[in-house]
Amino acid sequence: MLLLKNVYFIQAGIGILANAFFLIFHSFTIQQVHRLRPTDITTCHLAFVHLVMLLTTLDILSEDMFQLWNFPNELKCKLLFYLSRVTRGLSISTTCLLSIIQVITISPASFCLSRFKHKLTSYIVFAFFSFWSLNLYTNSYVIIYTVAHSNRTNLLNVSKYCSLSSMNSIIMALVLTLGLSQSGLFVGLMLLSSMYMVVCLCSHQRKSAYLHSMSISPRISPIKRATRTVLVLVSFFVIMYCLDIIISSFSTRLWRYEPVVVDIQRLVGNVYATVSPLVLISSDKRIIHLMQNVIDMATILK
Structure with missing residues (x-):
């Protein structure tokens, strides 16, 4: 258990630093460019969401951080767990938006979504506003049912300090229906957009092979x-x-606190928040x- 806790803190630390950077x-x-790229805006939003997510779960997990806040435990539990649920919902919706933006970017003029390309x-x-409104609303039940940890037996413990009381x-x-419908919609859109991108990449690969056979050096384009x-x-x-759904289902069936x-x-649930900024960087x-410039400067100074 202590080993898992240490691994989690290392993972959260790497994720926080990478997202912040x-x-x-x-x-x-x-600030330096006149025209913003849609992908830059979306990846920045994703990094901000993941930064808040990792900081929130770190507060829930750490006893020192949890006791540092001068608020009642009930309020801390409601606020931290609510933010944790909202940011997880924003993570999946923003990733879905990023995949759709990329599909629109690479799509030809004949594609049905190409008309949105110039006003992305x-x-x-508008999509960000909708995502925040949706997740703030659909996770509002957490504010009502989250309580500070007690000895009551009808509680589902989500951490050492916070629990969910039983629901009607x-x-x-x-x-469950709203959560699964929302997640299923975004995951389905991601899978569809992924298939389209795979098709586009395969088509581009065939063209690159043809150019290579014509002794023209193909370059990997930014797109x-x-x-x-x-x-x-x-x-x-x-x-x-x-994987997170499988573990969450197992945890919910236990209906007791298993550290x-x-x-x-939490380790599995926050892997994406840690790895995604590293992939983007x-x-x-x-x-x-x-x-590279920083490394070269450091080498020269030595």
């Missing part, structure tokens, strides 16, 4: 590189999401160029 870098970059920025702002069967069915990055992110998210199961669930030539 990505967010700060792009915040300065966005304004549509993205109708309310529970409604919550192709961005498409591969989004495809990696979406695929990794779907795998981690399915090992809860720690494993490694695929961004601007960041790689900046890091």
